[in-house]
Amino acid sequence: MSDILDLTCELIRRASVTPDDAGCQALLGERLARCGFTIENLRFGDVDNLWATHGSSGPVLVLLGHTDVVPSGPEDRWSSPPFEPTIREGHLHGRGAADMKSGVAAMTLALESFVTQNPDHAGTVALLVTSDEEGASIDGVKRVVEEFRRRGQRVDWCLVGEPSSQAVLGDLIRVGRRGSLHGHLTVRGIQGHVAYPDQALNPIHATAAALAELVSIRWDDGNAGFPPTSFQISNIHSGTGANNIIPGQLEVAFNFRYGTASTAEGLRGRLESVLLRHGLDFEMRWDLSGEPFLTAAGALRKAVNETIEAQFGITPVASTAGGTSDGRFIAPLGAEVVEFGPVNATIHKIDECVNLADLERLPALYLGVMTRLWAGIKRA
Ligand SMILES: [Zn+2]
Incomplete structure (x- = not known):
């Protein structure tokens, strides 16, 4: 079993219905700590937030996601139990498979690879995950950003691994929200x-x-x-x-x-x-x-576009449609925010799933974005 499939399955097995993190963040934190990340648990109210950083200076790239999922709905309507990851017809099934445990797992693996390949990188790479994205969204990223402001924590770029793709992986990225x-x-x-x-x-x-x-x-x-x-x-x-x-x-x-x-x-x-x-x-x-936000076509958007073009040969549509995400809380810090992740056709539905081939490609995509961003820093 590949690392990405293994980690995504481990996360799906933890029934983390909002705001219960059910141990997902501890699992991610342990892995990143082994790679030299500094781990902080920012708990506000009933909500766990994991803040894992590698590096101490700018620029700062935050990979943003959530470990909580929406309820399964009637379990007997699922073809396999929602919190038992199951492979069927080329897809991994389970609540959170697309929204967004595959994205969280892929971002974690990409960070591990990046710091292994670049142990002395400039700037900071970080993972921020909350367990309150699908719920009230009060004690999650909103509160974390208040804490960031208090500390003077800057964020230059924020890549959100939410399921943005429509028909095929990479066909659409979100660059803003109404x-x-x-x-x-x-x-x-x-x-x-x-x-x-x-x-x-x-x-x-x-x-x-x-x-x-x-x-x-x-x-x-x-x-x-x-x-x-x-x-x-x-x-x-x-x-x-x-x-x-x-x-x-x-x-x-x-x-x-x-x-x-x-x-x-x-x-x-x-x-x-x-x-x-x-x-x-x-x-x-x-x-x-x-509030609405629209990300300027800066270094992050360029890196995401170039990575998708290089790995898939397609140019993603830049969209501002759809509902809100936690990116709206990070954008006011002055960060460039781009959402990019798996196909969203089954999110919040019965029999939620992610395509296995897409899942296998995700870590390399996020790693590719980081590598391109950091190549730009070296040139500057
Ligand atoms: Zn989501």
Whole structure:
């Protein structure tokens, strides 16, 4: 059995459903410690975070990932038990096989190879893994970054081994993510009898016109890095259940997915001005779950592109679509962030799997990126 297959299977066997790391990080930490890495366990709340570094100066490359997985769902619907790694039809099956225990294993092996080949390398190479990426994401990388700021820890480059590929390994890398802004609107009316509307104020009627306007607004046209901002209403609630009462209150929840053509502050202001113009008596609660970021085409992106081209002969698409990842917390440190990993077709699903041939190629890909980055440092 190859090293990468062996380590990925070992990780899948540990049923690390968020936020339980189930011993995955100890396994990775022991391996890296044997190769001379300095190991730190940054535990915040229920969440384990592993910070393993080799070197002490800049530039700093962080390989970023998570050991936690989403729940399996009904186990009897799996073709083989979710936490028993099983090889079938050229694929390794198990929860986390693609998202993202294969990526974490490959990044770990690539780091081991890199420091063995370059024991006196310039700068710092590091692994950061959390057990809270799939959950609340509060005590994971977000808290680690607060700690980095306190310590003055710089990060120049961050390679995230999340499953970015779509049809074949290497066809797509993520170079940014849209921001996500949640809003919760409460509109106050006056409850009353439906037969006496002049003695009540119907918040459904008052809000309907405002919502119709909000869903028809083109918030921006997008830009080279991002599609136009999207506004989606996810929940509306009002009414007492009785059909002879005008309700006293209405609640609406919605979400903006936005790029760098807009700002959270700008979107908030424009939305609230529509509500005011419609004369609503309202309260807004906002929750900004992530700012958008777009990585410039710098040294890391170049190294990733060149490695994929050299090893596969294809040029990856640079995308900003999809959901958020922990890269959003690292980007504000001024780091260039690129996400690149296996095919994501089965992530979070029943019978999650990774192609065996892809798995075998992953460590060399991450090692190739590091080798190219460091060749650039030598030239500089
Ligand atoms: Zn993931």
